[in-house]
Amino acid sequence: MPHRLEYFFDYVSPYSxxxxxxxxxxxxRTGAELVYRPFFLGGVMQASGNSPPATVPAKGKYMGADMARWLKRYGLELKFNPHFPVVTVKPMRGALVALEEGFFPAYHKALFKAMWLEEKNVGDAAVLGEVVKGAGLDADLLLRRIEEPGIKDKLKANTAEAVERGAFGAPTFYVDDEMFFGNDRLDFLEEKLRS
Amino acid sequence: MPHRLEYFFDYVSPYSxxxxxxxxxxxxRTGAELVYRPFFLGGVMQASGNSPPATVPAKGKYMGADMARWLKRYGLELKFNPHFPVVTVKPMRGALVALEEGFFPAYHKALFKAMWLEEKNVGDAAVLGEVVKGAGLDADLLLRRIEEPGIKDKLKANTAEAVERGAFGAPTFYVDDEMFFGNDRLDFLEEKLRS
Known part of the structure; x- marks a missing residue:
């Protein structure tokens, strides 16, 4: 039986x-059953007592060099978003709506692109609407549904669940109760998924 | 011409x-010219404004699981030292003496072993003396020389230099001005050393 892989992410997180x-x-490669779990990183940081790396200036500086190495290894580009830290409550609620509505893959791709390649303030509802529309998706539906109490509660519940299970940052993965934090632990995650 | 690899470490650091x-x-594998640079991690943390991972409880818990994965991968054992955080000023000064006196390899091996396999409080001069003696080295010489002003100043200078160059933890490596932090970046370090 394939492993179930839970993937908690936030569009604001460059390591996500x-x-x-x-x-x-x-x-x-692993045949894992992937379950996307949008959460709100700001809430995780607050609840766990963690602080962003750049709070320590030397860490922030090193993070830039480290990021450049990973981008080169993965063959990716990234433009640092001038609106960082974007408040991603709305886009993360949007991810929950997109999962329910069946257009998650296009939404997910458009949001990471808007955040880390197009320098857009996706925390702003009007900008979020443009991004969603630009991806050929129903922006009116999405902007309406992210204000639904059920969607708001679900984002809060995902965030609280991750904190309860030990998360203190993003991305955070779980295979059963085993937690893996960061893109730099994907190799350990893969070993687990192959076991 | 081979690269010069500067390696800043502290025996108190399990990732070192x-x-x-x-x-x-x-x-x-790389033919690098290795230069051991003992420093005092406590001073680095204080000067950089960084704090140990376990300051955030969820991070501390995850660090245990992460450590277990690395130990398994490397085929190593570790016993968590009950005296942690040991104040390693004396053993790090000892590393500088050992480098000058030409018995660094035996000292280095004995100190990491005492700290992470034998649960010894190597910050205590009497315990440090026993460890050094047990390794067949001149404990009287070492305990005398770690009180020399020149040795004290050298540890302070190494620590200050690392902070000046961007360090915020241990182990920290430099190839020229490029910094690599942590055992989990040894692959990037190796790529650099091969370039």
Whole structure:
């Protein structure tokens, strides 16, 4: 029986952007059953007491060099978003709507692109609407549904569940109760999925 | 011409213990000129404003699981030292003495072993003396020389230099001005050393 792989991510997280580029091939290689779990990283940081790396200036500087190495290895580009840290509550609720509505793959791709290649403030509802429309999706539906109490509650519940299970950042993966944090642990994750 | 690889470490750091197990083979594969740079991690943390991972409880818990994965991959053992965080000023000064006196390899091996396999409080001068003696080295000489102003100043200078060059933890490696932090970046380090 294939392993179930839960993938908690937030579009605001550049390391989620890195990891995300590797997930399709990893899933294909391992036959894992991938479950996307949108959560709100800001809530995870607050609840866990963690702080972003750049809070320590030397860490922030090194993170730039480290990021450049990963981008080169993965053959990816990234433009640092001038609106960072974007408040991603709305786009993450949007991911939940997209999962329910059956257009998640196109939405997911458009959001990471808008955030990490197109320098867009996807936390702003009007900008989010343009991005969604640009991807050929129903922006009116999405902007309406992200205000539904059920969707709001689901994002809160995903975030609280991740914190409860030990998350303190993004991306965070689970195979059963085993947690893997960061794109730099995808190799350990893959070993687990092959076991 | 081979690259010069500067390796800043502290015996108190379990990730230095992990990295250290991989360094001899890495140096042999790449032909790098290895330069051991003992520093005092406590001073680096204080000066950079960084804090140990376990300050965030969820990070501390995950670090245990992560450590177990690395130990398995490297085929190493580790016993968590009950005296942690050991104040390693004296053993790090000892590393500088050992480098000057020409018995560094035996000292280095004995200190990591005492710290991460034998649960010894190597920050205590009497315990440090026993460890050094047990390794067949001149404990009287070492305990005397670690109180020399020149040795004290050298540890402070190494620590200050690392902070100045961007360090915020251990192990930290430099190839010229390029910094690599952590055992989990040894692959990027090796790519650099092969370039």
């Amino acid at each position: 952007y890195l990891a995300d580029s590797q997930i399709p091939a990893l899933v294909e | 213990y992990l990295a250290d197990s991989q360094i001899p083979a890495l140096v042999e």
